[in-house]
Amino acid sequence: MTIAGNIETILVKSSWIRKMFEEGGRLKAQHGPGNVYDFSLGNPNLPPPDRFKDALQETVADCGSGDHGYMPNVGYPRVRRSIAGHLSTEQQISISADEVIMTCGAAGGLNVVLKTILDPGDEILTPIPCFVEYGFYAANHGGILKTVPANSDFTLDLDAIEKAITPKTKGMIINSPNNPTGQVYSEESLKKLGALLAEKGRQTGRTIYLISDEPYRKIVFDGKSVPSVLNAYPESMVVTSYSKDLSIPGERLGYIAVNPEAAFREQLLAGMALCNRILGFVNAPALMQRVVARLQGESVDIGAYARKRDLLCDDLADCGYKFIKPAGAFYLFPETPIDDDVKFVQALQEEMILAVPGSGFKCPGHFRIAFCVDDATITGSIPGFRRVMEKFIKKETK
Amino acid sequence: MTIAGNIETILVKSSWIRKMFEEGGRLKAQHGPGNVYDFSLGNPNLPPPDRFKDALQETVADCGSGDHGYMPNVGYPRVRRSIAGHLSTEQQISISADEVIMTCGAAGGLNVVLKTILDPGDEILTPIPCFVEYGFYAANHGGILKTVPANSDFTLDLDAIEKAITPKTKGMIINSPNNPTGQVYSEESLKKLGALLAEKGRQTGRTIYLISDEPYRKIVFDGKSVPSVLNAYPESMVVTSYSKDLSIPGERLGYIAVNPEAAFREQLLAGMALCNRILGFVNAPALMQRVVARLQGESVDIGAYARKRDLLCDDLADCGYKFIKPAGAFYLFPETPIDDDVKFVQALQEEMILAVPGSGFKCPGHFRIAFCVDDATITGSIPGFRRVMEKFIKKETK
Numbered sequence: 001m002t003i004a005g006n007i008e009t010i011l012v013k014s015s016w017i018r019k020m021f022e023e024g025g026r027l028k029a030q031h032g033p034g035n036v037y038d039f040s041l042g043n044p045n046l047p048p049p050d051r052f053k054d055a056l057q058e059t060v061a062d063c064g065s066g067d068h069g070y071m072p073n074v075g076y077p078r079v080r081r082s083i084a085g086h087l088s089t090e091q092q093i094s095i096s097a098d099e100v101i102m103t104c105g106a107a108g109g110l111n112v113v114l115k116t117i118l119d120p121g122d123e124i125l126t127p128i129p130c131f132v133e134y135g136f137y138a139a140n141h142g143g144i145l146k147t148v149p150a151n152s153d154f155t156l157d158l159d160a161i162e163k164a165i166t167p168k169t170k171g172m173i174i175n176s177p178n179n180p181t182g183q184v185y186s187e188e189s190l191k192k193l194g195a196l197l198a199e200k201g202r203q204t205g206r207t208i209y210l211i212s213d214e215p216y217r218k219i220v221f222d223g224k225s226v227p228s229v230l231n232a233y234p235e236s237m238v239v240t241s242y243s244k245d246l247s248i249p250g251e252r253l254g255y256i257a258v259n260p261e262a263a264f265r266e267q268l269l270a271g272m273a274l275c276n277r278i279l280g281f282v283n284a285p286a287l288m289q290r291v292v293a294r295l296q297g298e299s300v301d302i303g304a305y306a307r308k309r310d311l312l313c314d315d316l317a318d319c320g321y322k323f324i325k326p327a328g329a330f331y332l333f334p335e336t337p338i339d340d341d342v343k344f345v346q347a348l349q350e351e352m353i354l355a356v357p358g359s360g361f362k363c364p365g366h367f368r369i370a371f372c373v374d375d376a377t378i379t380g381s382i383p384g385f386r387r388v389m390e391k392f393i394k395k396e397t398k
Numbered sequence: 399m400t401i402a403g404n405i406e407t408i409l410v411k412s413s414w415i416r417k418m419f420e421e422g423g424r425l426k427a428q429h430g431p432g433n434v435y436d437f438s439l440g441n442p443n444l445p446p447p448d449r450f451k452d453a454l455q456e457t458v459a460d461c462g463s464g465d466h467g468y469m470p471n472v473g474y475p476r477v478r479r480s481i482a483g484h485l486s487t488e489q490q491i492s493i494s495a496d497e498v499i500m501t502c503g504a505a506g507g508l509n510v511v512l513k514t515i516l517d518p519g520d521e522i523l524t525p526i527p528c529f530v531e532y533g534f535y536a537a538n539h540g541g542i543l544k545t546v547p548a549n550s551d552f553t554l555d556l557d558a559i560e561k562a563i564t565p566k567t568k569g570m571i572i573n574s575p576n577n578p579t580g581q582v583y584s585e586e587s588l589k590k591l592g593a594l595l596a597e598k599g600r601q602t603g604r605t606i607y608l609i610s611d612e613p614y615r616k617i618v619f620d621g622k623s624v625p626s627v628l629n630a631y632p633e634s635m636v637v638t639s640y641s642k643d644l645s646i647p648g649e650r651l652g653y654i655a656v657n658p659e660a661a662f663r664e665q666l667l668a669g670m671a672l673c674n675r676i677l678g679f680v681n682a683p684a685l686m687q688r689v690v691a692r693l694q695g696e697s698v699d700i701g702a703y704a705r706k707r708d709l710l711c712d713d714l715a716d717c718g719y720k721f722i723k724p725a726g727a728f729y730l731f732p733e734t735p736i737d738d739d740v741k742f743v744q745a746l747q748e749e750m751i752l753a754v755p756g757s758g759f760k761c762p763g764h765f766r767i768a769f770c771v772d773d774a775t776i777t778g779s780i781p782g783f784r785r786v787m788e789k790f791i792k793k794e795t796k
Contacts, residue, residue: 002605002662003669004517004539010676011668047463060458065445068646104502104650104679111678115538119402136676140513141402207400248466250684252502264400270409271401278408278534280509281502285683286648 010136020345024354031352037381039369040354042179042330044247046300046372052246055294059287068286073277074269075102075255075284079293086296087238087257091228099260101272102284104252106215109239110137110173111279113211113256116271118143122170124211127156129333129363131179131213143170147362153324154181154333156189158196165200171209172197176226177216180333180361180368182309182326184220187227194233201235207263210236215254218245218299220328221306234261237268242292244330245299253288305330308371312378319386320393330372333358337392341367347391351384408534418743422752429750435779437767438752440577440728442645444698444770450644453692457685466684471675472667473500473653473682477691484694485636485655489626497658499670500682502650504613504639508535508571509677511609511637511654514669516541520568522609525554527731527761529577529611541568545760551722552579552731554587556594563598569607570595574624575614578731578759578766580707580724582618585625592631599633605661608634613652616643616697618726619704632659635666640690642728643697651686703728706769710776717784718791728770731756735790739765745789749782 002008021040028036074080080097087095103109114124120142126134127150138145148164151157161172172193176185185193197208212229217240220226229236241254258268276283312332313325323334336344341357341364348355348367358366371378400406419438426434472478478495485493501507512522518540524532525548536543546562549555559570572591574583583591595606610627615638618624627634639652656666674681710730711723721732734742739755739762746753746765756764769776 003514003665006517007514007669007672008665011665011672014672041468043468045464048466053458053461056458056461057455060451060454063451063454065645066443068446068648070439070441070647107678107680109678116401116405119404133676137678140677247463248684249468250466250681252680252683267401267406267409271405274405274409274412278531279538279677280505280507280535281679282505282650283648285650285686286646287686288683 037353042370044372048247049298055291059290074273079289082293099258101256103254104281105254106241109256112275115141115275123168125172129361154183167204173211175213177328180331182329184327190232212238215241215244216329247300251288312371315382319389332369347388353384435751435775440768442770446645447696453689457689472671477687480691497656499654501652502679503652507637507654510673513539513673521566523570527759552581565602571609573611575726578729580727582725588630610636613639613642614727649686710769713780717787730767745786751782
């Protein structure tokens with residue numbers, strides 16, 4: 001063995017996904033990127049809000065020579081105060097700067113949370129379909145990701161969750177608005193989930209944490225809003241980032257907010273500060289912390305994502321695709337007309353369309369379209385989507 | 399247990415260090431920061447080079463709206479090309495962009511390297527005194543940090559290293575210029591170390607990697623330069639950051655350079671790209687990647703650190719302190735006049751002087767002074783240093 005055995009295994013296992021992405025790259029190189037309809041990545045195509053560049057330039061202009069140095073591992077106090085203030089207003093809670101920890105994006109934040117709470121063999125629940133990285137994040141810290149089915153409309157299946165809880169359950173990760181389904185969990189379902197976790201926690205004698213991964217909170221459509229987990233269950237925490245709502249995923253800026261009512265608030269906060277340090281993040285990038293502090297409440301043009309959703313949904317429905325219309329985020333998760341979602345996605349590739357098979361989210365029989373793309377990519381792809389649908393429908397009816 | 403058992407243990411164990419820092423904070427609050435001589439943190443006090451702010455402003459001005467988005471997990475190709483070019487010239491090697499992986503600082507890079515190579519129970523060697531975080535980094539990924547003694551002048555003790563190697567040894571971390579001693583390892587000792595690791599690797603049938611943590615490479619004095627590990631041993635890699643040579647530790651920007659001659663170069667690079675992603679770093683911060691690409695070869699005013707070193711060394715020698723004069727970095731690691739280094743450092747605190755006991759580097763009987771501080775902090779502290787020395791000498795001769 002030349003490198004770690006588990007890393008070699010992951011590399012081999014994920015090789016078909018890599019092959020698919022490489023094939024996408026090959027198509028772009030061969031036919032020109034403009035002729036390939038790439039829906040594979042959740043890389044926001046909308047520009048950051050206008051205020052972003054101003055805030056960045058103002059921050060750079062204001063920078064003293066010490067402003068790129070170390071700060072506390074949890075981040076600048078005034079940045080955390082500004083976020084706590086915004087959160088308190090937005091979610092009608094009373095959260096203080098002490099309960100906010102700046103992180104290298106939500107991915108960094110989730111690793112910090114899981115390292116802080118997981119003992120070897122502990123289980124973390126999550127509904128499927130789920131973001132495939134959760135499994136890696138739990139395994140990084142000795143835990144096991146245990147997936148539970150969702151309802152057919154991708155809402156929370158509380159019975160399935162109840163059955164999945166064991167004495168090893170340490171927490172549950174939810175993601176609302178959801179990647180890849182766009183589902184937003186209702187306030188009622190969050191409260192019921194909170195009550196269930198509290199009751200089960202009493203039975204098993206363990207605190208079961210509810211970890212809400214919510215980088216898409218601001219990206220919701222049709223006048224919806226995203227209910228607060230912090231209001232639904234005291235043993236909860238929010239992990240989020242500015243990647244999607246400010247369109248700056250490459251800058252790696254996010255935060256953890258711990259429920260002020262959490263029974264072990266002190267230990268959680270001290271543990272997270274330590275883990276942010278020893279995992280090698282040390283602190284969230286300094287300059288960008290100060291930039292986002294100036295942009296609380298700002299977001300990209302959500303209406304543009306809503307229009308892209310409508311454009312895509314209308315056209316795909318017309319082609320015969322079946323899906324739940326997303327309430328938020330920028331993903332659509334239609335059923336594949338054949339069971340084999342990998343084969344289906346390969347057929348899309350022949351039409352120069354790049355998408356991700358549902359298997360990549362532990363939910364075969366579906367595929368994910370990231371519609372954070374130019375309108376031209378959406379409209380241009382429709383004939384291809386139509387031909388692939390017709391091809392498989394014909395085959396099925398032969 | 400409310401949080402992970404190992405995290406609770408670390409929090410309890412490190413509580414005396416935290417208490418010491420809290421006491422430092424209390425002193426500053428009580429007497430004003432200007433009246434406390436804080437040598438406890440390696441937070442560079444020199445401003446970034448003049449070119450840094452220009453490069454930052456130029457980069458911000460040049461930013462298109464997509465320039466804050468995701469890029470490959472290993473970083474921007476042109477940034478990596480620029481670094482590979484600089485490295486190739488600086489170290490007379492032929493390294494390509496493919497062998498450079500952008501990371502969230504050296505701390506992030508070390509975690510990526512260790513996650514990539516460590517199987518459960520694997521051992522990583524490092525000479526003492528050592529940066530205390532190495533132990534956490536190895537443990538994060540199921541490994542064990544095994545410390546080996548150094549020579550009395552803090553150079554590498556090859557006999558001790560040879561004795562410490564077992565069939566579980568997967569690598570060795572060295573840090574030159576060294577934190578906390580300032581020692582720079584000679585070309586000859588690196589070549590001997592390389593030959594030893596190669597020979598032992600053949601005996602145990604495992605590749606033993608040499609991981610060179612070298613954020614202080616550019617900070618060397620008296621015309622010295624730092625020999626290249628990449629030239630000394632094929633199974634080597636460099637992990638570094640711009641934190642110290644550009645004085646931007648809060649921005650979290652560094653890289654890994656893998657030896658082009660490494661037998662398992664492909665697996666290492668693929669594994670590191672994966673680990674950078676799944677550990678939650680995802681990629682090094684986008685904007686700062688583009689800034690440092692414009693600043694290859696730049697550094698802070700090294701002469702200023704040399705003058706601070708001389709000022710401190712002359713005065714402390716005059717007080718009776720014994721130490722090896724550092725050849726690089728910005729730390730001095732004198733012997734404590736009494737065996738109990740924690741007690742000694744507490745006595746310094748009574749004189750408003752903050753330093754770190756050698757125990758924090760697994761090397762009791764010493765203490766670390768980080769001299770990346772204003773000259774006034776150095777000169778102002780000397781009477782206190784003198785009184786503490788006299789106090790303990792008197793006691794000893796009673």
